[in-house]
Amino acid sequence: MAQHADAATLIFPAVNDAALAYLNAARNRGERVVCAASVANEDMAAAAGTLYRLPSIHDADFAAQFLALADAQAVTRVLCPVSTVHAFMVRLLAQHPGLQLIGESPVQQQIAAHRALMARAQRLMPLIDLCSDEVGLLSLREVAGVLRQASLIYGESNDDKLAAMMGxxxxxxxxxxxxxxxxxxxxxxxxxxxxxxxxxxxxxxxxxxxxxxxxxxxxxxxxxxxxxxxxxxxxxxxxxxxxxxxxxxxxxxxxxxxxxxxxxxxxxxxxxxxxxxxxxxxxxxxxxxxxxxxxxxxxxxxxxxxxxxxxxxxxxxxxxxxxxxxxxxxxxxxxxxxxxxxxxxxxxxxxxxxxxxxxxxxxxxxxx
Incomplete structure (x- = not known):
């Protein structure tokens, strides 16, 4: 693969919110990003400027076209925000040490995020109980659910304040x-x-x-x-x-x-x-x-x-x-x-x- 000073990260398939989030964050830090997909996506094409088309990972010529795009765009890092493609790329890129697969599998990300959420909720349970003289009704899962939904909404109320409110x-x-x-x-x-x-x-x-x-x-x-x-x-x-x-x-x-x-x-x-x-x-x-x-x-x-x-x-x-x-x-x-x-x-x-x-x-x- 040709070496370029302006190395890029390839997002494939660039078809979901995770891809768009990475694209926006990368641009803010000055990282060059190339986006590709096997299906048309007008929103991603508009955001990326160019959305390169690659065949399905199941096509016989996928590897050749993928590597050609990577070489032409000086790609050194690959992000796969779709679980099946990530699993495929683990095997493919093991044969191409010049390309680094970045980020965990989306499945592993979900598992890690859930475990972190439950740990947050577990940490807050004693505080919730401390804030009230009465025995509360909220289970650990309910507390986790409240935290998760609240975290999706912009605001400045932190976990401790929300826990006290629950209490x-x-x-x-x-x-x-x-x-x-x-x-x-x-x-x-x-x-x-x-x-x-x-x-x-x-x-x-x-x-x-x-x-x-x-x-x-x-x-x-x-x-x-x-x-x-x-x-x-x-x-x-x-x-x-x-x-x-x-x-x-x-x-x-x-x-x-x-x-x-x-x-x-x-x-x-x-x-x-x-x-x-x-x-x-x-x-x-x-x-x-x-x-x-x-x-x-x-x-x-x-x-x-x-x-x-x-x-x-x-x-x-x-x-x-x-x-x-x-x-x-x-x-x-x-x-x-x-x-x-x-x-x-x-x-x-x-x-x-x-x-x-x-x-x-x-x-x-x-x-x-």
Whole structure:
């Protein structure tokens, strides 16, 4: 095989998402990639620029045509994102030491990914139990399933925070589950599943998906410009798409700023769900996840408004209590912990979020 300074990686067959993901990542790191397949694929051809055609691996002249393409394109590495082709290439490339087969078999990748997922879930089981005084209902497989589906949704809630959320629902009272600030739906998915699993009540998510509401004026200037990157219509559509597999008959969303959404909720009127039905809310909040604008005034307003409906025994999840870009959530959380200590049954920080459970007797309103 001819030696070239600009060596390339050949993706064959370039026909699936794994091939496209490798192509995009390789381009970002400056790696030259050649794509080939035995079938037409317009999407891959458009992404690659050129999609070379090779015969089926079962054709007698496959090896000759494959090696000719590799030589002409200075290929030194081969990626096979289809299991049957990968197995074939293991044998073929063993006879051609100038070509390196990279990446594990797709089958082995799936096995490894599943085992890693189960290890993640197993690691979190003690933490889930620690976050509640009650025995939870979630099995290891359920925890793994929640983690897997949540990981498919863009968001910043980490495993420890999600585990704590899974834990607290075991002793949450009946009532509404409210989220302020949903982004693309990672934590909303978890809340929807847990509210259904523990028969807590309907879920209401709130996010205006608007640049003016997202600007973090108390944070460093560099963070303020991050909000400029988003296409807020993509956020809205992405959120709705991500929640399609969930139970939508007990969920509604208000695309409003938090204060305006509170006015709607406070009137106790049914709210239209994404599927067109109307969801009735009790006005009694069992769990509230506050993850909206992190400026101190915004967090304070969210707590002042919404926590007046937090039921005895209910839980507050105050996101980013530990946050590198500002102290709004921490200041509000600390004021709550010190000023309302007599109404708080327990509190802890996990996954950067503050979790606070009200006592099961006493006033439901909490003034921060």
């Amino acid at each position: 607290i629902f075991a002793d949450a009272p009946a009532g509404d589950v409210v989220e302020i600030g949903s982004l693309m739906g990672r934590s909303a998915f978890v809340l929807l599943y847990l509210a259904w699993r523990y028969r807590i009540g309907p879920v209401l998510t709130i996010d205006p998906w608007a640049a003016a509401e997202c600007a973090q004026h108390d944070s460093p200037e560099a963070l303020q410009h991050v909000t400029d990157e988003w296409d807020y219509e993509v956020l809205s559509e992405g959120f709705m798409i991500n929640l399609v597999p969930c139970r939508a008959g007990d969920h509604a969303h208000l695309r409003l700023p938090s204060a305006q959404a509170f006015g709607v909720y406070d009137r106790r009127e049914p709210i239209l769900s994404p599927l067109g039905g109307r969801i009735a809310y009790s006005g009694r909040i069992a769990v509230i996840h506050i993850d909206g604008n992190h400026d101190h005034a915004a967090v304070q307003q969210d707590c002042d408004l919404w926590m007046r409906h937090l039921a005895p025994g209910g839980w507050l999840i105050l996101d980013d209590y530990v946050w590198a870009h500002g102290d709004g959530p921490q200041r509000v959380g600390d004021a709550l912990l010190h000023g309302q200590a007599g109404r708080i049954e327990r509190a802890f920080c996990c996954g950067k979020a503050l979790f606070v459970k009200l006592r099961e007797t006493g006033e439901s309103a909490v003034n921060t």
